[in-house]
Amino acid sequence: MSEVNSSTEKDQEANSSTDKGCIPSSSCPILEDSGTDGEEDQGVTLVEVLEEQAQLEEDADAVLGGSDDKNCTYSLGYVKRQALYACITCMKNSNGKTQLAGVCLACSLDCHSSHEMVELYTKRxxxxxxxNSKFPSKCSLNPEKSEVNDKNHYNHNFNGLYCTCLKPYPDPHDTNPDDMVQCVICEDWLHGKHLGKAPPSDSDYSEMICDGCMTKHDFLSAYVDEPAVQVTDDAGKEKDSCQLEQWKKKDTTALVQATYWPEGWRQRLxxxxxxxxxxxxxxxEFLLDEQDTVEWYEQKGKSAGINRPSHNDQMMAALSSLDRIQQVEAITEYQSMSNELKEYLKKFADSKKVVRSEDITEFFSKLKERKRQKEEKKNTRFSPK
Known part of the structure; x- marks a missing residue:
């Protein structure tokens, strides 16, 4: 699925003339290991570690930063946009019949932590x-709920299927994986090869409307390739002047293909x-609401993340207090822990299970115990007789 990516650079202190030496950077590798046959493994630098961490934080903020991970959003009613999940486990146990349903971020972490979940990205x-009545048990965060939410809209995404091909993502049987793009109207995710018109190679577009929605709402064809215009309050009050009718007079042909729209295109409507x-x-009506866009939601999430202390800043502050040897040892330990954590989390991804806080606690407890045993063995080996 397509993602919105951006990078954040962190200033580095790297003055080699100090007593403590330089904090490992692109010119100061933390790990170097000579490979076989003359090949050299360049290792990982601190800059690369911090950049990867910053990117992961920013991506998480974009999707989850605008959602509450502690409180169920039911009391807020029909939320304008939020991160959603579908619980396959509960859906299978729901009175023997399939009922599509979605849960908020907090409920996915609290009520369905050990269940098989499908990440739906965001829905409006x-x-x-x-x-509610679609689930075998009550919500632990907000037990008092209506039987059903009759204004919710569901599609095959809630069953873990996407696109017109109705395949899961990622598709384990697809030998030629393809990026997916979300339609701004139906909010389904579609493969580029199934859109009728592939996404622009330069990704120079803000939103996509799939061919099915273009057919269903053919009036949108009149706005394709029209120059962007700034809609003012006065323009909105011109009740007798229909811009759509004027554009239709240009002999516009209804497009039966996906269309890609630049930033600000909604202002033309x-x-x-x-x-x-x-x-x-x-x-x-949501097309007229600037806060409906995924871009607006992601910017809101990123802004919330700005106020949170950065793990990178904390790491740099801690490392700056160490001497050169201690810095290298610390980063070596960090890389080892990072690799182990990735392998540990991969098991959850493969089984499509949500990672609980207890799982992370268990991981670090075992890591701490191994480190303790390692230190004891080291002390025993070098203890004087």
Whole structure:
């Protein structure tokens, strides 16, 4: 699935003239190991470790930063946009019949921590279903809920299937994996090869509307390739002037293919009385809301992450207090721990289980115990007789 990526650089102190030596950087590798046949493993630098950590934090903030991981969102009603999950385990146990349902971030972590979950990324205007009549047990965060949320919209994504090909993501049987793009209207994720028109190679677009939605809402064809315009309050009050009708006079042909829209394209949409009624009838009012976009949601999440102390800053502060040898030892330990943690988390990804806080605690407890045993063995080996 396509992601929004950006990078954050951290200033590095790397003055080799100090007594403590330089903090490992691109010119100061922390690990170097000569390989066989003259090949050399360059190892990993601190800069690379910190950059990877910063990118992981930013990606997590983009998707989850705008969602609450402690409190069920049911009390907020139909949330404008939030991260959602589908519980396959509960769906299979739901009175013997399949019922599509979605749960918020907090419920996925608290009520369904050991279940098989499907990550749905974000969906609009959704009220958390956890614990209602579709589930075998009540929500532990908010037990008092309505039987159903009749305004929620569900599609095959809630069953772990995507695109018109109705395949899971990732598809274990697909020998030629393809990036997926989310349609801004139906919010399904579709493979580029199944869109009728592949995404621009330069990714120079803000949102995509799939061919199915273009066919269903053919009036959108009139806005394709039109220059962006800034809609002012005065323009919105011109009830008798329909921009859509003017563009239709240009003999616009309805497009039966996916379309890719630049940033700000929603501002082109006509806001006359007739068009506003059409949006309401088609349930497309969200297109006029700038806070509906995934971009707005992700920026909100990233902004929330700015106020959180960075792991990178904390690591750099701790390392700066060590001498050169201690720095190398610390980063070596960090790399070893990082590799072990990745292998540990891979088991959860393969089994499609949510990682609980207890699982992380267990991992570090075992890591701490191995380190203690290692130190005891070391002390025994070098203890004087």
């Amino acid at each position: 205007n959704f009220c958390c279903d956890c614990g 006509c806001r006359c009385t007739k068009c506003l009624e059409m949006y309401s009838t088609k349930k497309l």
